Amino acid sequence: MAYQTLLTELENGILTVTINRPDKLNALNKDVFNDLDTLLKQVYTDNQIQSVIIIGSGNKAFVAGADITEFGNLSVEQGKQLAKRGQDIFDRIEQSPKPIIACVNGFALGGGCELAMACHFRIASDNAKFGQPEVNLGLIPGYGGTQRLAQLIGKGRAIELLISANMIDAQTAVQYGLVNYVVPQDELINKAKSILQIVNTKAPLAVAACIKAANAVWNESKNGFNEEIELFGSCFGTEDMKEGTIAFLEKRKAHFTGK
Numbered sequence: 001m002a003y004q005t006l007l008t009e010l011e012n013g014i015l016t017v018t019i020n021r022p023d024k025l026n027a028l029n030k031d032v033f034n035d036l037d038t039l040l041k042q043v044y045t046d047n048q049i050q051s052v053i054i055i056g057s058g059n060k061a062f063v064a065g066a067d068i069t070e071f072g073n074l075s076v077e078q079g080k081q082l083a084k085r086g087q088d089i090f091d092r093i094e095q096s097p098k099p100i101i102a103c104v105n106g107f108a109l110g111g112g113c114e115l116a117m118a119c120h121f122r123i124a125s126d127n128a129k130f131g132q133p134e135v136n137l138g139l140i141p142g143y144g145g146t147q148r149l150a151q152l153i154g155k156g157r158a159i160e161l162l163i164s165a166n167m168i169d170a171q172t173a174v175q176y177g178l179v180n181y182v183v184p185q186d187e188l189i190n191k192a193k194s195i196l197q198i199v200n201t202k203a204p205l206a207v208a209a210c211i212k213a214a215n216a217v218w219n220e221s222k223n224g225f226n227e228e229i230e231l232f233g234s235c236f237g238t239e240d241m242k243e244g245t246i247a248f249l250e251k252r253k254a255h256f257t258g259k
């Protein structure tokens with residue numbers, strides 16, 4: 001699939017997606033959103049893709065935010081539509097049945113921090129910086145940032161970052177639980193791939209069910225414990241569950257088919 005603003009590479013079931021606007025520090029403009037929209041359709045439907053890494057091009061920025069040049073003269077209604085578009089795409093990242101992880105290789109500001117937070121987890125390079133600087137522009141995050149930041153690091157820390165526009169470095173991000181690991185920049189992709197290579201050997205429907213159940217924690221329309229009962233039960237109707245248990249008893253490696 002050809003994209004205007006994304007580079008993609010599929011290797012061993014892992015799709016590496018590079019947001020490729022290096023001159024603008026990979027800022028999210030309309031084209032990036034359109035490409036992410038198409039990309040997600042591909043991720044959801046293409047059986048060759050088992051998991052996804054999102055990274056920014058270059059070594060300075062993951063994504064330095066929404067493209068500020070597109071904010072120009074938006075009306076109140078157009079502002080809402082922009083937030084709706086961003087939230088819709090980031091929700092589909094969060095709800096993806098296939099793991100999507102962010103490799104934060106530099107600035108993750110505004111919409112960039114929101115994109116990283118929509119991913120299932122984050123790994124940062126040691127030069128990464130996180131922040132929600134929207135109040136500098138007379139704005140607030142619009143792509144789910146006020147909600148996911150509070151979910152991930154707690155309300156007190158989130159509100160401090162939101163209202164001060166302060167950035168935090170990678171070490172602070174790991175201490176806050178915003179990222180799982182901090183590694184040197186040249187080890188970032190390999191760290192992500194080493195984790196996903198393990199994930200890709202697991203039963204895909206069970207992996208998807210774990211993501212769905214964990215997401216239910218923050219979905220007010222669902223009771224997460226009931227969701228877990230349903231998903232646990234549904235696993236017993238899969239071929240992979242039978243294969244997994246038989247393989248264990250036969251002391252051999254399971255071969256999962258995603259059925």
Ligand code: COA
Pocket residue numbers: 023024025027064065066067068069107109110111133134137
């Ligand atoms: N939207 C549009 N363009 C952006 C951008 C954004 N969010 N962030 C960076 N850019 C552009 C700059 O305008 C500049 O373009 P130019 O070379 O055509 O002038 C280019 O990317 C490089 O950025 P620059 O500011 O020169 O780099 P820097 O190293 O001096 O500073 C940042 C890096 C990240 C601190 C700075 O770019 C910045 O504060 N960006 C905006 C962050 C932000 O507020 N994001 C939230 C938006 S809601």
